[in-house]
Amino acid sequence: MKHTGFAAAHAGMLLWALLIAASFSAAAQVSQAIDPVLLTGLRLLFCALVFLPLLLIKGDTAMTRRGLFDHAVLGLLLAVYFGSLFEALRHTSAVNTGTMFTLVPLLTLLFEAALMPDSSLKQRVLPMLIAAAGAVMLVLKGAGPGELPSFYAVSVYGLGCLAMALYSPLSQRLKTSSLKGRGPVGMSFWNMLFGALFLLVFCGVSGGWRSASLLTLNDFYWLIYLALFATLATFWLLHRAIGVIAPSSVISYIYLSTLFITLFHWFWWRQSPLPLEIVGAVLVGIGTLALLMSSRRTVHLALPHN
Numbered sequence: 001m002k003h004t005g006f007a008a009a010h011a012g013m014l015l016w017a018l019l020i021a022a023s024f025s026a027a028a029q030v031s032q033a034i035d036p037v038l039l040t041g042l043r044l045l046f047c048a049l050v051f052l053p054l055l056l057i058k059g060d061t062a063m064t065r066r067g068l069f070d071h072a073v074l075g076l077l078l079a080v081y082f083g084s085l086f087e088a089l090r091h092t093s094a095v096n097t098g099t100m101f102t103l104v105p106l107l108t109l110l111f112e113a114a115l116m117p118d119s120s121l122k123q124r125v126l127p128m129l130i131a132a133a134g135a136v137m138l139v140l141k142g143a144g145p146g147e148l149p150s151f152y153a154v155s156v157y158g159l160g161c162l163a164m165a166l167y168s169p170l171s172q173r174l175k176t177s178s179l180k181g182r183g184p185v186g187m188s189f190w191n192m193l194f195g196a197l198f199l200l201v202f203c204g205v206s207g208g209w210r211s212a213s214l215l216t217l218n219d220f221y222w223l224i225y226l227a228l229f230a231t232l233a234t235f236w237l238l239h240r241a242i243g244v245i246a247p248s249s250v251i252s253y254i255y256l257s258t259l260f261i262t263l264f265h266w267f268w269w270r271q272s273p274l275p276l277e278i279v280g281a282v283l284v285g286i287g288t289l290a291l292l293m294s295s296r297r298t299v300h301l302a303l304p305h306n
Contacts (some may be wrong), residue, residue, distance in 0.1 A: 084161075107161060
């Protein structure tokens with residue numbers, strides 16, 4: 001693993017965090033009358049189709065039965081996460097789901113320890129806790145009394161968070177066996193294709209497909225934007241970083257997305273920062289910087305000496 005690859009992976013994940021942060025405003029432009037599971041399934045399917053020509057050009061289409069099964073498992077994890085998120089949002093607020101999502105990097109660290117034991121894991125625990133605490137402060141700024149989530153919402157979205165936490169370390173583990181040699185394009189194409197199929201089948205059973213008739217031209221434009229920048233680009237950047245950066249460090253960039261959203265409110269929408277936000281932003285910055293430094297130490301230790 002070259003240092004230039006390591007630096008490029010982190011730069012890519014910084015862009016990933018910015019794209020994720022910007023996607024929330026873009027998603028709000030799409031009609032709320034359309035089934036969100038259907039929209040996500042269409043986004044994933046569109047992205048997979050965009051990746052298909054690149055896959056054919058690279059000649060990365062060879063697939064074993066075991067490889068196909070493993071991609072289906074990874075696609076199912078994506079479908080479970082998105083499905084659980086939208087189901088939970090029917091019973092609780094976005095603030096509560098956002099708070100729960102801060103647990104995903106910590107859960108990823110646990111799965112990483114189980115699937116890929118590494119003595120450097122303990123170095124990332126404290127920085128991750130600091131960043132998580134800061135993210136919680138940023139997310140909870142809009143919470144008020146009586147907004148506690150129901151047990152059902154916590155259970156459903158908790159299952160989705162476990163699926164998302166397992167996604168990165170399992171991807172890296174499979175890339176050393178049945179998916180060995182599979183590049184970011186191949187990983188993104190097959191995982192998104194299976195994720196889209198699972199979500200669209202669910203829409204067919206639940207009846208969510210009927211809301212497709214409500215799609216307007218404006219919705220279609222925003223759907224294309226979200227597919228290209230909030231899904232296609234972020235999936236490629238994620239799989240580009242997996243294997244270069246530890247999975248728990250990769251997913252921890254979601255904390256920076258939370259910070260970027262707050263910064264957008266401060267500087268773009270001219271909202272005055274609250275004391276809790278300022279403390280949270282500082283903690284996210286400190287925790288993320290410490291994670292980056294621990295990742296650099298791990299890479300230097302892994303490099304052969306002359």
